[in-house]
């Protein structure tokens with residue numbers, strides 16, 4: 074199943090007397106369970122694309138479906154709900170709340186959901202599990218300032234996954250990290266993609282990402298110029314009982330040119 078379907082997406086930003094055409098007719102289908110990387114030069118439209126998928130921004134033209142729901146014409150309240158329930162975000166600068174400790178930061182999206190079926194104990198248990206999954210069990214009481222960059226990004230990953238979203242969007246999640254820490258973050262994301270069957274879509278400038286991604290989308294001047302790694306490959310992997318995007322080296326390595 075395609076979890077994201079974008080058709081002819083255009084995004085214009087007014088800038089003084091002129092208009093910036095940030096996206097110029099993007100068609101994109103993302104399979105459930107995929108690990109999709111968006112690459113392209115600065116200003117090419119990567120953040121704009123992620124923001125539209127994540128309902129942070131709306132398209133000027135075109136249609137977007139998330140998990141079979143057409144979000145193109147939804148009002149603000151419904152878009153907020155999709156942001157809360159279906160999507161998790163990881164940002165380049167982590168965006169943690171400095172006055173909250175690690176556990177409180179990760180619990181925060183669950184509290185925002187105001188879902189009465191979650192008791193306070195359930196919320197705590199879920200947050201603790203997600204923190205354990207990213208290897209930070211011993212740091213629950215720490216505040217973000219007491220953690221390294223890589224640890225902070227791990228917290229952000231736990232926070233993105235705590236609500237059990239179907240899609241996690243990450244805008245240059247490794248850009249503020251040294252290359253070794255960045256590679257570890259990508260491996261962790263890939264591991265969670267496989268074990269939790271969460272679809273990841275992330276932008277990056279990191280060439281190492283090619284060995285992890287099930288599909289690489291190259292964007293330039295607001296248009297997709299190359300797609301590598303076919304949807305058919307991941308479908309046939311699923312048919313063989315493996316999840317889409319599985320297999321780090323070799324198996325799922327994009328076959329086309331990047």
Ligand SMILES: Nc1ncnc2c1ncn2[C@@H]1O[C@H](COP(=O)(O)OP(=O)(O)OP(=O)(O)O)[C@@H](O)[C@H]1O
Nearest residue numbers: 086087088093095114115116117118119120121122
């Ligand atoms: N709020 C805005 N108002 C006006 N123009 C904008 C706005 N946001 C983005 N743009 C423009 O849209 C284009 C795409 O920007 P976007 O941030 O999506 O690029 P990007 O690929 O994420 O770049 P980077 O790699 O530097 O993060 C750029 O020309 C940018 O200047």
Ligand SMILES: [Mg+2]
Nearest residue numbers: 119120121244
């Ligand atoms: Mg950007």
